Amino acid sequence: xxxxxxxxxxxxxxxxxxxxxxxxxxxxxxxxxxxxxxxxxxxxxxxxxxxxxxxxxxxxxxxxxxxxxxxxxxxxxxxxxxxxxxxxxxxxxxxxxxxxxxxxxxxxxxxxxxxxxxxxxxxxxxxxxxxxxxxxxxxxxxxxxxxxxxxxxxxxxxxxxxxxxxxxxxxxxxxxxxxxxxxxxxxxxxxxxxxxxxxxxxxxxxxxxxxxxxxxxxxxxxxxxxxxxxxxxxxxxxxxxxxxxxxxxxxxxxxxxxxxxxxxxxxxxxxxxxxxxxxxxxxxxxxxxxxxxxxxxxxxxxxxxxxxxxxxxxxxxxxxxxxxxxxxxxxxxxxxxxxxxxxxxxxx
Ligand code: F0G
Numbered sequence: 001x002x003x004x005x006x007x008x009x010x011x012x013x014x015x016x017x018x019x020x021x022x023x024x025x026x027x028x029x030x031x032x033x034x035x036x037x038x039x040x041x042x043x044x045x046x047x048x049x050x051x052x053x054x055x056x057x058x059x060x061x062x063x064x065x066x067x068x069x070x071x072x073x074x075x076x077x078x079x080x081x082x083x084x085x086x087x088x089x090x091x092x093x094x095x096x097x098x099x100x101x102x103x104x105x106x107x108x109x110x111x112x113x114x115x116x117x118x119x120x121x122x123x124x125x126x127x128x129x130x131x132x133x134x135x136x137x138x139x140x141x142x143x144x145x146x147x148x149x150x151x152x153x154x155x156x157x158x159x160x161x162x163x164x165x166x167x168x169x170x171x172x173x174x175x176x177x178x179x180x181x182x183x184x185x186x187x188x189x190x191x192x193x194x195x196x197x198x199x200x201x202x203x204x205x206x207x208x209x210x211x212x213x214x215x216x217x218x219x220x221x222x223x224x225x226x227x228x229x230x231x232x233x234x235x236x237x238x239x240x241x242x243x244x245x246x247x248x249x250x251x252x253x254x255x256x257x258x259x260x261x262x263x264x265x266x267x268x269x270x271x272x273x274x275x276x277x278x279x280x281x282x283x284x285x286x287x288x289x290x291x292x293x294x295x296x297x298x299x300x301x302x303x304x305x306x307x308x309x310x311x312x313x314x315x316x317x318x319x320x321x322x323x324x325x326x327x328x329x330x331x332x333x334x335x336x337x338x339x340x341x342x343x344x345x346x347x348x
Contacts, residue, residue, distance in 0.1 A: 011166065023053040042307055053091065101123045104117075152188075159194075165195025165199065169199050189211055223261055233265055290313065
């Protein structure tokens, strides 16, 4: 089986000198939503990026960015992160024997992601501030010190991430009518649009999808067209008030005749629960914004029957179990007594 960089080599900035590194990222499952489709008459799928080696789509971009950093002789990478980028940076740095330095906003990253950055051996620095402030800081540091910035401002990140669009077209044999995504720093929606556009220009697909981006209502700078100084949402991965790829995302939205809208935290959590309890698919809260967007647009009667729809589930649900257990109490222990258990199970 070819690695991601090998498979899509001709579409990626790969030279003879680029090291083909890999943790076997990509090639993630495209899962049909059988119960939802039965109910709605749609042909909807989720692209389950939680199956990547560090549990999020960030691995696709990170493998490309780290390969290019190595090619350029860099021995250290730096990023700001709401959690997933730092996990991916830390893993690929460990894999390739270089240093990773990550700046994270205090108290606002999910425990699973923090554990990843620590165990992979990154230097983790927690800042009294939000993601946007961390990002400004790492830009400043990477300009002055010999360390490569691997946030999505690094163009190789988006190059790697666009491969998800290729995989979708390769598997479906056509382009979806609609592609739903969560939007945070706005890199991923930009990368997918780039991927679909490149396949279209190379005649590999015959049309382009409408790009449907969803932010959290408390962190929705693109929707309201203003910087959010103090973004807030339970979906911490997309708690971003001033996205780096803002203009590119607006371009993707407008060129594709799509939308960028917002969902309340309640709508996001309901979508997360719906996917888990009706389809058996567990994603993290931010990821559920894509499917939440589909639910919203379907309920507004805006998605035609039989439409081919893909929602990207950007990260694995196991990264952020606290969101679940802080809202739903785990069951209390009862005695190991058959009768009591049967009563509890409503069998008698
Ligand atoms: N979903 C998840 C799970 C994410 O971690 C992110 C971004 C997004 C969606 C939004 O993607 O930024 O390309 O619009 N996480 C970044 C991080 C910011 O630091 O891990 P985007």
